[in-house]
Amino acid sequence: MFTKILIANRGEIACRIIRTARAMGIKTVAVFSDADRSALHVRTADEAVHIGASAPTASYLNLEKIIDACKSTGAEAVHPGYGFLSENDTFCRRLGEEGIVFIGPPVEAITSMGDKITSKQIAEQAGVNTIPGYDGILEDADQAVEKATEIGYPVMLKATAGGGGKGMRIARNEQECRDGFERAAGEARSSFGDDRLLIEKYIEQPRHIEIQVMADQHGNVVYLGERECSLQRRHQKVIEEAPSPFLTPETRRRMGEQAVMLAEAVNYTSAGTVECIVDQEQNFYFLEMNTRLQVEHPITEMVTGYDLVELMIRVAADEALPMCQEDIQLKGWALECRVYAEDPVRDFFPSTGRVTVYQPPYEDMETVRLDSGIVEGSEISVYYDPMISKLVTRGEDREEAISAMQDALDEYVIRGVATNMNFLSALIAHPRFQRGELSTGFIDEEFACGFRDTKTKVDDPDIPVVVAGIVHRLYMDRAAKISGQMAGHERRVEDSWVVVVGDVHKPVSVKPFQADCGYRVDYKGKNYRVKTDWQFSQKVFHGTVNNQRFCLQVSRQGLGYSILYRGLRTDALVMPPGVAELHRIMPAKAAVDLSKFLLAPMPGLLVKLAVRAGQEVKVGQELAVVEAMKMENVLRAPADGKIAGIAVNLGDCLTVDQVILEFA
Structure with missing residues (x-):
C-alpha cells in the first residue's frame, strides 16, 4: 500500500480524498494555485505545494508542475479527482514514465473512452446500445448543419473531450446549430484545450441514468447500481439520486451488465461510470463513459456501503476487489444536491467573493453527509467551477431521504456569496419531483420563466409570516426590558401587529405563553402554537408549530426580516397597525432607469x-x-x-x- 499520495485537484473533492486517505493511514500532498493559498484542502493535507498562478492552465492543468510536486514530496501515487487532468491520457502516460502510479484507469482506457466518437464505436462493437449520430469530427458549422439535416433535428453538439456540461449545445434548427457550434467549440477549447465536436440525435424527454462500475487489475468487474441524474440545467447535473425511481429491476440488471461488458472491452480498472440516456419506455442508449470518479459518487456510497475512493486506491495498489456482484445490495435511498456559488434569481449567474458566514447542517454521515471545500472566510474565485459543496442525505426510502434533504437545506447557511440553495429547496419540494416524474428537461419546463424565490410554492406559506411575528415580538420584548429597567417605567408590548410583505398587509396577533415559553399566533382565523428556543444571534430558527418540527433561516435586514423556508424567501416588515396604515400611503421609490x-x-x-x-x-x-x-x-x-x-x-x-x- 502507498505511504503518500498527491491529490491533483482542489476544493471539495480534494478534501474528500484526503479524508479517506487519512482513514487508511496514508499521508497526503495538496497542490494549490495563487488563488487557493488559504483554501481548505491546503490546510487539511499533510503537505502542500504551490504550483502556479490562479488560471487553471498555469496550475491545476500544468502536468509537469504536478509531476515535479510528486518528486519533491516523495508521493508514490496521484489521485486526480474529477475535472482538470482526471481524464488526460498524456498526464497518465507521463506519470507512468516517472514511475508514479495513477489512481485511475490505464492510459489506453482513458484514450479510447475519452474520445466520444471512439468510445461509441467500441460500445457498438461490445454490444452496447448507442444513439444514432455522425461518427466523425465536425469540421465547421456548415458541416454541422449538413449532418444535423441528415440526422434530423433536434441534435446535440458536444465536445469529444471533457464533460460536466461544458461544450454542449442542443440545436433545433439551422441557426441554433451554427450558433451552438461556435459556443460549444469555444467552451471546449477554454475548458479542455480541445475544440473538436461531434453530433448526434437528441432524444426528447430523456432521463439521464448512469451505472457505476468498479474493476481491479485481476479481471474482476462489478456494477454498483445506478444513479438518476436527470435534473440538469445547461447539461450540468443539479440533483442526483440512487437508485432511480424509474428503473425496473430488470432494466437495472441489463444496464449494469452492458456497463460491465464495455469496461471489459477496454480492459478497464478503477472506478468508472457508464452514462446512458433512457427514454420513457426504458430503452437505454450509451452516452459516454467517464473514466474517473464522478461528482455524484457519494450517493452510491450511501446506498452500497462501499467507499469508492478507498477502492480506487486499493485497486491502484494492485489489490483485488473485496466483493463480487452478488455481494452488492442497494439499501435505502440517497439524494445529492450540488451547492453552487451562483444566483438563481439572476439567471444563475456565478457569484464570487468571500464567504462571511458558513454554518453547515449537522452531519452524521448516516443520514446527512456534506462534502465541502470551504469554511467561513473562504474566497470563491472567478477562476474555477462554481460548485462549492455537495449535500447528501439518506433514508430508508425516497420519501425519508427527501424529508432529510429539505431539513438539511433549511439548516445550511452560506452568506457573503449567492448560492443556489433556495432553488434546490424549490426543486426538492416540487410535486413533480416528489412523484419521481423526471427528465433532463424538467428545469426548463417547470421554470421556463426563470426562478423567483419569492414565488416558490410551499405546503404552508403562512409559516414565514408566523415566524416574522414571533421574531419581532422577541425583539420588542427585549427592548421593553432594556427601556423598562427603572421602577415605574415598565413598558408593555402590544400583541397585535401587521406583517407587511411587498404591498400586502397581514394582521397577526402574537401572545406569549408563560407556562411553556411558547407563543400563540393568530393569523387568517387559524391558531398557531409555536415553541422555540431561538436566540438573537442564531441564523437558523428551530421550533415546533402545533407540535410539528420545522426550521428556517432568519436574518434581520435593517428594520425588517428576511426569512428563507423551503426555498421561499419572505422579506417582511412588522409594524403596529397604526404605523402600517401610514406605511401603506408612503410613495414608492422610483427605480433607476438602466435600460440605456x-x-x-x-x-x-x-x-x-x-x-x-x-x-x-x-x-x-x-x-x-x-x-x-x-x-x-x-x-x-x-x-x-x-x-x-x-x-x-x-x-x-x-x-x-x-x-x-x-x-x-
Missing part, C-alpha cells in the same frame, strides 16, 4: 466584443461574451437600437453590474 446600458450580469472575463460604437443592432443580436467559471455567457441586444459607446476593453475583468456599453 448593457451591464455585466456577473463577474468574469470579457472574451468577445461583437459590436462597435455607432453600430446599429437588432433585438437578440450578440453584443458581448463574458467567461466566468469556465462557462461562456452571451449577452444580446434587448431591443433594436444603436451603440452610443463602449465602456470597457476586450480582456477586462468585469464586476457585477459594470457598464459594458451604452445605447443611444
Whole structure:
C-alpha cells in the first residue's frame, strides 16, 4: 500500500480524498494555485505545494508542475479527482514514465473512452446500445448543419473531450446549430484545450441514468447500481439520486451488465461510470463513459456501503476487489444536491467573493453527509467551477431521504456569496419531483420563466409570516426590558401587529405563553402554537408549530426580516397597525432607469466584443461574451437600437453590474 499520495485537484473533492486517505493511514500532498493559498484542502493535507498562478492552465492543468510536486514530496501515487487532468491520457502516460502510479484507469482506457466518437464505436462493437449520430469530427458549422439535416433535428453538439456540461449545445434548427457550434467549440477549447465536436440525435424527454462500475487489475468487474441524474440545467447535473425511481429491476440488471461488458472491452480498472440516456419506455442508449470518479459518487456510497475512493486506491495498489456482484445490495435511498456559488434569481449567474458566514447542517454521515471545500472566510474565485459543496442525505426510502434533504437545506447557511440553495429547496419540494416524474428537461419546463424565490410554492406559506411575528415580538420584548429597567417605567408590548410583505398587509396577533415559553399566533382565523428556543444571534430558527418540527433561516435586514423556508424567501416588515396604515400611503421609490446600458450580469472575463460604437443592432443580436467559471455567457441586444459607446476593453475583468456599453 502507498505511504503518500498527491491529490491533483482542489476544493471539495480534494478534501474528500484526503479524508479517506487519512482513514487508511496514508499521508497526503495538496497542490494549490495563487488563488487557493488559504483554501481548505491546503490546510487539511499533510503537505502542500504551490504550483502556479490562479488560471487553471498555469496550475491545476500544468502536468509537469504536478509531476515535479510528486518528486519533491516523495508521493508514490496521484489521485486526480474529477475535472482538470482526471481524464488526460498524456498526464497518465507521463506519470507512468516517472514511475508514479495513477489512481485511475490505464492510459489506453482513458484514450479510447475519452474520445466520444471512439468510445461509441467500441460500445457498438461490445454490444452496447448507442444513439444514432455522425461518427466523425465536425469540421465547421456548415458541416454541422449538413449532418444535423441528415440526422434530423433536434441534435446535440458536444465536445469529444471533457464533460460536466461544458461544450454542449442542443440545436433545433439551422441557426441554433451554427450558433451552438461556435459556443460549444469555444467552451471546449477554454475548458479542455480541445475544440473538436461531434453530433448526434437528441432524444426528447430523456432521463439521464448512469451505472457505476468498479474493476481491479485481476479481471474482476462489478456494477454498483445506478444513479438518476436527470435534473440538469445547461447539461450540468443539479440533483442526483440512487437508485432511480424509474428503473425496473430488470432494466437495472441489463444496464449494469452492458456497463460491465464495455469496461471489459477496454480492459478497464478503477472506478468508472457508464452514462446512458433512457427514454420513457426504458430503452437505454450509451452516452459516454467517464473514466474517473464522478461528482455524484457519494450517493452510491450511501446506498452500497462501499467507499469508492478507498477502492480506487486499493485497486491502484494492485489489490483485488473485496466483493463480487452478488455481494452488492442497494439499501435505502440517497439524494445529492450540488451547492453552487451562483444566483438563481439572476439567471444563475456565478457569484464570487468571500464567504462571511458558513454554518453547515449537522452531519452524521448516516443520514446527512456534506462534502465541502470551504469554511467561513473562504474566497470563491472567478477562476474555477462554481460548485462549492455537495449535500447528501439518506433514508430508508425516497420519501425519508427527501424529508432529510429539505431539513438539511433549511439548516445550511452560506452568506457573503449567492448560492443556489433556495432553488434546490424549490426543486426538492416540487410535486413533480416528489412523484419521481423526471427528465433532463424538467428545469426548463417547470421554470421556463426563470426562478423567483419569492414565488416558490410551499405546503404552508403562512409559516414565514408566523415566524416574522414571533421574531419581532422577541425583539420588542427585549427592548421593553432594556427601556423598562427603572421602577415605574415598565413598558408593555402590544400583541397585535401587521406583517407587511411587498404591498400586502397581514394582521397577526402574537401572545406569549408563560407556562411553556411558547407563543400563540393568530393569523387568517387559524391558531398557531409555536415553541422555540431561538436566540438573537442564531441564523437558523428551530421550533415546533402545533407540535410539528420545522426550521428556517432568519436574518434581520435593517428594520425588517428576511426569512428563507423551503426555498421561499419572505422579506417582511412588522409594524403596529397604526404605523402600517401610514406605511401603506408612503410613495414608492422610483427605480433607476438602466435600460440605456448593457451591464455585466456577473463577474468574469470579457472574451468577445461583437459590436462597435455607432453600430446599429437588432433585438437578440450578440453584443458581448463574458467567461466566468469556465462557462461562456452571451449577452444580446434587448431591443433594436444603436451603440452610443463602449465602456470597457476586450480582456477586462468585469464586476457585477459594470457598464459594458451604452445605447443611444
